[in-house]
Amino acid sequence: MSEHRCPALLVSAPASGQGKTSVTAALARWHRRQGRKVSVFKTGPDFLDPTVLARASGGAVYQLDLWMGGEEDVRERLHRAAAEADLLLIEGVMGLFDGSLSSADLAVRLGIPVLAVIDGSAMAQTFGAVAFGLAHYRAGLRVYGVTANRVGSDYHAQLLADSLPPDLTWLGALPRAAELALPERHLGLVAAGEQDDIDMRLDALADAWGAHARDVLPAPVGFPATHRSVFMPLLKGKRIAIAQDAAFCFLYPANLDLLRDAGAELIFFSPVAGDALPACDAVWLPGGYPELHLAALARNTRLRDALHAHVDAELPLLAECGGMLYVLDALTDRDGVTYPMAGLLQGQAAMQSRLCALGMQSVTLPEGSLRGHTFHYAQAQITRSPVALTVNPDKGPSREGVYRHHRMTASFMHLYFPSNADAAMRLFLP
Template sequence: MRACPALLVSAPASGQGKTSFTAALARAHVRQGRKVQVFKTGPDFLDSMILARASGRPVYQLDGWMGGDDDMRARLYAAAGEVDLILVEGVMGLFDGSASSAALAMRFGLPVLAVIDGSAMAQTFGAIAHGLAHYRDGLKVYGVAANRVGSAYHASLLEGSLPPDIQWLGALPRDASMALPERHLGLVSASEQQDLDARIDALADALEAHVSVSLPPPVTFQAQAVASMPKRLLGVRIAIARDDAFCFIYPANIDVLEEAGATLVFFSPLAGDALPDCDAVWLPGGYPELHLDALSGHVTLHRELREHVDAGKPLLAECGGMLYAMESLAGVDGEPRVMAGLLPGSAAMQSRLAGLGMQSVALPEGELRGHTFHYARAEIAATPLAQAHNPDKGPSKEAVYRRHRFTASFVHFYFPSHPDAALQLFAP
């Protein structure tokens, strides 16, 4: 067993400021000389990028369905032996979903710090805090903090509304200079925010001035044996697209490939890079729709990717990577641009959400789990290899396409859900 101070940061709903608060908390403790490991509940990429910048360490997912209990337990146990503080940012509202943040907190004994947007309320703040603390027996609430507070007087009204058994931790003021910008998939990615560190520092400054940043009590984490990764990819060179158009990459997926012996070579289609000498290619998700002219104009890379697939070499294209692999992609302006032409068909961005939810796909290599989240409508002139299963019985059930060793889908796969199956997608 190992003990380490830990908190799960949650809220009554999405949009309350969990990511901003967690980032501020991480940066404040890092500035005090502590090592902080942040985890993100659920499959989100964008929050994790912000939190990685704030903490200076990769942010890993804690997801009971994608990774399972053993995966989560192993990651928490490993972190407890390396850092001074563990922070877990929850997903949606505290009790939302079958695999809720509350369920995660109770499973691992994590005390909850509840962030509540107090901008449009006064004494009702106390009622919401009371509900969060007492809705489910066995949940430990460490305290509550208010976000987007208008004044010291406003903060005093919120604090005064709390019942005596709930600890007031303080309030962050409403300040546009500290807000993290958003767009259709959530927060703007960390690499695109030139002033991100300044915003995080401003948040940390405000936190240190108005909110308690003392260490929470230690939590005891149980040991979890981790199976050794087979060296299935020893000597295999995998070229991975990584830039602002292809930025949705789980650190755990990188770990799986490296532990299997692969040599990873990163390249940027946006920068005009040629396809590196490689045995396999990975085109992860991201924002190709925001960079259509640059991606369309890189015809040399289009040809190199087609030659790679035609030679029978492995290539995995996920979500944005699949959009880039199609014959054409239209942005919100409706004008199609030529893409790489690996998959017959076209896609167009739309204003309505087109796919959302956890996904499980039974591939010939084995079952892989992951999720889908996109605004693209695709018309693909190919027969799917497989159809995803949505464990929450939602409407989004994505298809998976294959030609030779080329595999494409809107699904973002979480490789630790079935490492051997993931490794087979890249093995020569």
């Protein structure tokens, strides 16, 4: 297996909220318009930004995370993408140097140049100082260029460009404009599938980028071949029913790929639309926004009854975060209105106005150890004692209980299946 070479950029910033997703989406859509195949990745455990980036690029967006997936997983995905793409774009997480395994760590370890995005809306010449700091804070990090977001005018953009030291390249700016903003809510960006005007916004971002874009790609980066992990297809012939709609939408493409590679047939259904449970050997209720669709979920009594029969038959069910909220007895929305849920796990939860948990997580279950993350605004009171508690590798305060009833596994933790393929497969076996 040979090395593949492909131009690549890691899009990062001094902090969250600077406009990394907007710039990455603008780049992806603009280069796609030029006839290039663009493969986009997201650093960190994010479900929402990738939906926008997938729409912009026209392809699935996979996670790259040195802790959650491991370096071999990261290198394998980049090697495969570089064989087919004309440009690789990786959106970073938080600020460039934030976290124990930061976006800068990824860039240095893999030799990928950085495109620094800085919100210039409230600064002028200080822009150059911030850019200089990002470029020179860490030895071995290469900043390819700098772009400004939310500039007020051409004159403002010129002030920012003129402030850069000679060794940093100005790559242009995106203006501050309502039509370029990507809508948000309590967990982050609104998923692309819920935005009727998403293509109009992405085209506007690409138009704004194209006003100054130079049709020049960064120098190719070499991505060596890796030893691809091989696992036994333990799920051969198994039918896994997966909830997928506006209430249950947090699905890593890598998790779905792993289940398919393990031999499973995936059947998708919509609890919000009133679908019954398909004939299946296992069920997966992923995270999402059940709190925004409580009336529809409460009405779907056919599904509730079928899930009870499924669990009572000691067949596997995995309920993650929003999925766990759904399997409780009741869930209260932010307005204080309580709705009955599936009643598979004794307890109830209520949505809060403030974030309740955030951070990477690992957990050891009878099936093996898995990694993932937690991020939610719900507070739950669950009667059953947990069979395990998750651990935050950064020693943060967030620890989640994992609950079992027969072969049902429920937790606020979102699992990243490639962190332990064997353990992930066994969650879907009787």
